[in-house]
Amino acid sequence: MHSIIAALTWEYVARNRWMLLWLPLLANIPALCILLPLKSISPDDSFMTSPLLIGIQVTVLLSLVLVVCLGIISTQGSSRRLYRFPISTIQITSYYFWTGALLVGAQVALVLWLWKVLLPIDWPIASPVVFSVVCWCALQPVVRGQSQSLWWIVLAILIVIALSFWLLIRHGVPFQQGGMLTSQVHYWNVISITDWLITFFSIGLAYWLTAIRVTYDRSGRSNMPLLERIQLALERLEARWFSGSWNFRSPIQAYSWYDLRHRLLAIPILVFLGVLVSWVIAGLTAVIKRDPGTLIGLAIGGTYLSAVLQVYMALLFGALSLFGKYLVRFEAPEHKLKKSDATPFEHGSFFNGLPISFKDKATALVASSAMATVICGAVLLLSYALIGVVAWAFGVCLSNVKFLNHWKYLVSMNVLAMVLTFVLNNLKFSIGPMLWRIDHWFWSIILAAILVAFGQPAGICVSAALCVFVLVALTASTIQSLMKADIRLGTALGIWGIGTCLAILGWYLFRDEFGPVGMLLLAPLAGLSMLPFFSTTESIRRAHTS
Amino acid sequence: MSDFVIDIQHLGRSFGKTQALQDVSLQVPRGGVFGLIGSNGAGKTTLIKHILGSHYAQRGWVKVFGLDPVAEPVKVLGRIGYMSEDREVPSWMRIGELIDFTRTFYPAWDSGYATELTSVFELDVKQKIRDLSRGQTARVCLLLALSHRPELLVLDEPSSGLDPVIRRDILTAIVRTTTDEGRTVLFSSHLLDEVERLADRVAILHQGRILLDQKLEDIYESYHRVTLRFDRSSSVAPALEGSMHSDGNGKEWTYVYRGQKDQLLAASSQLNATVIAESPLSLDDIFVCNIQGH
Numbered sequence: 001m002h003s004i005i006a007a008l009t010w011e012y013v014a015r016n017r018w019m020l021l022w023l024p025l026l027a028n029i030p031a032l033c034i035l036l037p038l039k040s041i042s043p044d045d046s047f048m049t050s051p052l053l054i055g056i057q058v059t060v061l062l063s064l065v066l067v068v069c070l071g072i073i074s075t076q077g078s079s080r081r082l083y084r085f086p087i088s089t090i091q092i093t094s095y096y097f098w099t100g101a102l103l104v105g106a107q108v109a110l111v112l113w114l115w116k117v118l119l120p121i122d123w124p125i126a127s128p129v130v131f132s133v134v135c136w137c138a139l140q141p142v143v144r145g146q147s148q149s150l151w152w153i154v155l156a157i158l159i160v161i162a163l164s165f166w167l168l169i170r171h172g173v174p175f176q177q178g179g180m181l182t183s184q185v186h187y188w189n190v191i192s193i194t195d196w197l198i199t200f201f202s203i204g205l206a207y208w209l210t211a212i213r214v215t216y217d218r219s220g221r222s223n224m225p226l227l228e229r230i231q232l233a234l235e236r237l238e239a240r241w242f243s244g245s246w247n248f249r250s251p252i253q254a255y256s257w258y259d260l261r262h263r264l265l266a267i268p269i270l271v272f273l274g275v276l277v278s279w280v281i282a283g284l285t286a287v288i289k290r291d292p293g294t295l296i297g298l299a300i301g302g303t304y305l306s307a308v309l310q311v312y313m314a315l316l317f318g319a320l321s322l323f324g325k326y327l328v329r330f331e332a333p334e335h336k337l338k339k340s341d342a343t344p345f346e347h348g349s350f351f352n353g354l355p356i357s358f359k360d361k362a363t364a365l366v367a368s369s370a371m372a373t374v375i376c377g378a379v380l381l382l383s384y385a386l387i388g389v390v391a392w393a394f395g396v397c398l399s400n401v402k403f404l405n406h407w408k409y410l411v412s413m414n415v416l417a418m419v420l421t422f423v424l425n426n427l428k429f430s431i432g433p434m435l436w437r438i439d440h441w442f443w444s445i446i447l448a449a450i451l452v453a454f455g456q457p458a459g460i461c462v463s464a465a466l467c468v469f470v471l472v473a474l475t476a477s478t479i480q481s482l483m484k485a486d487i488r489l490g491t492a493l494g495i496w497g498i499g500t501c502l503a504i505l506g507w508y509l510f511r512d513e514f515g516p517v518g519m520l521l522l523a524p525l526a527g528l529s530m531l532p533f534f535s536t537t538e539s540i541r542r543a544h545t546s
Numbered sequence: 547m548s549d550f551v552i553d554i555q556h557l558g559r560s561f562g563k564t565q566a567l568q569d570v571s572l573q574v575p576r577g578g579v580f581g582l583i584g585s586n587g588a589g590k591t592t593l594i595k596h597i598l599g600s601h602y603a604q605r606g607w608v609k610v611f612g613l614d615p616v617a618e619p620v621k622v623l624g625r626i627g628y629m630s631e632d633r634e635v636p637s638w639m640r641i642g643e644l645i646d647f648t649r650t651f652y653p654a655w656d657s658g659y660a661t662e663l664t665s666v667f668e669l670d671v672k673q674k675i676r677d678l679s680r681g682q683t684a685r686v687c688l689l690l691a692l693s694h695r696p697e698l699l700v701l702d703e704p705s706s707g708l709d710p711v712i713r714r715d716i717l718t719a720i721v722r723t724t725t726d727e728g729r730t731v732l733f734s735s736h737l738l739d740e741v742e743r744l745a746d747r748v749a750i751l752h753q754g755r756i757l758l759d760q761k762l763e764d765i766y767e768s769y770h771r772v773t774l775r776f777d778r779s780s781s782v783a784p785a786l787e788g789s790m791h792s793d794g795n796g797k798e799w800t801y802v803y804r805g806q807k808d809q810l811l812a813a814s815s816q817l818n819a820t821v822i823a824e825s826p827l828s829l830d831d832i833f834v835c836n837i838q839g840h
Contacts, residue, residue, distance in 0.1 A: 246646035254650040349630045355623035
């Protein structure tokens with residue numbers, strides 16, 4: 001038995017060595033995208049010690065735990081692949097449960113330690129590690145031994161919400177007007193006896209439930225009958241509603257519809273669920289507290305959190321589209337191992353046989369990415385509009401809601417989330433192929449070396465190098481797409497014009513808030529959002545014909 | 547218009563150190579059924595991917611309908627009906643959705659024919675692909691490949707892993723495609739009884755090389771199995787020029803011979819041997835002889 005577990009551990013590490021390396025790095029990116037501009041806003045680092053940072057810590061920590069847990073779940077795959085081995089159900093459960101808990105704890109500790117090294121922040125490490133391990137364990141009964149039902153997402157969200165309350169309470173959030181912005185809020189520095197009791201009780205209960213679920217699943221018994229029945233009923237309704245015909249006007253429209261449904265629709269759905277849950281929590285809390293201000297404050301916070309969530313989901317999906325083949329290699333049925341390279345977010349061999357031009361396919365993919373982003377934006381906008389209506393109806397003065405004092409930050413973060421989502425939605429075909437080209441990095445490395453030689457700060461060197469990299473990649477892609485007639489000159493000029501105007505507008509609006517690093521980072525962001533229009537066709541051409 | 551739907555000349559392809567295709571030249575004439583046979587890993591799917599434009603030719607060239615499938619994929623793929631070996635279609639779609647989705651890409655899509663096939667294959671358009679059996683999925687793929695009435699139907703291992711009923715559906719579709727409409731079918735298989743029943747012309751691919759490319763009737767005419775009786779007993783088979791395989795002992799030896807029959811008789815008389823038995827070779831025997839002889 002011991003040798004089987006050892007072999008499985010070896011297989012897991014060998015299969016996921018790159019993903020395990022990438023995961024903490026990927027988990028860093030969005031948080032650093034928030035924290036680095038904040039650092040540049042206050043050159044004297046005063047903001048990094050402000051109480052507002054506690055709220056950001058909670059947000060970032062929740063997102064970090066989510067990314068790491070989902071990443072480890074993806075790398076572990078289904079427990080079903082172990083059922084054919086001569087090992088007990090308890091061993092299977094333990095193997096997934098404890099190794100995952102260990103990895104989640106270690107990765108969260110590593111990422112937090114990295115932030116403490118890179119940034120002048122004094123965030124605790126021990127309590128977030130304990131919290132992340134409890135989150136991991138609490139999710140196990142839901143994700144292990146699940147059937148084809150996707151309802152586990154709903155359960156998982158409920159569990160995460162329940163745990164989030166624990167996190168908020170331990171940060172001293174009073175759940176009344178002001179919420180995270182009151183002076184009572186503090187870091188979770190001490191792990192109390194109650195915390196340990198909650199931890200041990202949650203882990204014990206989660207382990208017991210996970211073992212039951214895996215036992216049921218191994219014996220082929222349905223272990224989520226109620227949810228499966230709900231899903232079946234919904235599918236029957238959908239089948240009745242579905243008339244049996246879709247009339248697509250063009251291959252672009254059809255392909256765009258497919259890509260949206262297959263790859264990207266989950267992001268707006270999750271954003272919608274996030275906003276909905278926020279409103280429910282805000283509504284219930286406001287009723288208990290009899291305070292409309294609480295409703296507004298929590299709804300704003302929840303909507304903002306949903307905007308952050310969309311970036312994380314886009315990042316996760318983007319990462320899966322780039323590295324997913326490493327994940328499915330062991331998961332795929334044996335007969336498919338050599339035949340298919342399709343990842344959960346890729347398009348398989350059937351689509352390579354369809355007569356659609358590379359240009360049309362690229363247009364469809366960019367359109368579906370934009371559509372997913374627009375739907376997310378519409379959901380967020382609707383929520384903010386609703387906040388305005390509710391505030392007007394209850395006579396709450398919005399300028400008294402503390403979070404809105406930072407309206408510029410709120411607006412810019414939402415816009416940034418939209419742009420980042422669009423960029424990440426196009427990671428596979430527009431940005432991914434650019435990353436591996438040394439000729440695109442050449443000038444960035446030269447510039448960074450010159451800046452370092454002249455003693456410039458690291459932030460300036462990195463952001464300037466990134467700026468040059470994106471500019472080179474964008475220019476090369478534009479020239480290539482024009483030479484191959486993938487895009488018309490007028491369209492190319494239009495995209496460059498709009499992108500440049502948006503970058504200049506960003507610089508103008510935030511000239512006082514953003515430091516030089518923030519200003520330098522705006523340009524590559526604008527460039528990255530323009531890149532899909534020029535590079536996707538060529539990337540698809542290369543991917544199609546190997 | 548060229549007489550050949552597919553024209554491949556000196557095609558070479560390698561993946562790292564593996565030579566998947568070596569100097570492959572193949573011409574598939576317009577009309578009829580072309581069977582591509584070979585053992586696992588022979589290079590059949592790689593060859594088909596070149597025909598579909600999913601692989602560019604590292605050496606040599608590929609023309610389909612006189613066009614380069616890599617340079618002009620839309621013009622080529624629009625005239626091809628393709629069923630892949632893995633039969634991978636989006637599992638979350640309903641059959642009706644998949645049909646509606648696919649028809650958008652083919653201006654020549656025949657909705658009446660698609661409806662007819664849906665009925666013949668007993669498919670429910672409201673059913674999700676993920677709920678289908680392997681055989682039903684194969685039927686859906688076949689429907690999608692046939693409904694735009696392609697000039698060239700490319701089937702990669704269409705019967706692999708399927709029960710006899712579904713295999714019959716596929717074979718009927720092949721026959722119907724060619725006989726009713728005079729179109730071309732290229733199908734790869736290692737189920738040689740199917741190839742024997744359907745193909746007009748057969749090519750054997752082995753380790754990336756074409757070992758044989760002939761009309762089926764010519765193949766049968768050029769392969770013979772004879773049992774010869776010699777004057778003297780021998781522990782090893784006497785060398786018969788043109789033989790591919792020998793088996794026996796003592797004075798009686800059975801040979802598989804490739805060539806004209808009169809040449810066989812001449813060669814055996816030179817060895818003072820007499821033909822005591824003669825039996826036809828199946829495609830299976832010919833395939834095995836070619837593979838072993840290589």
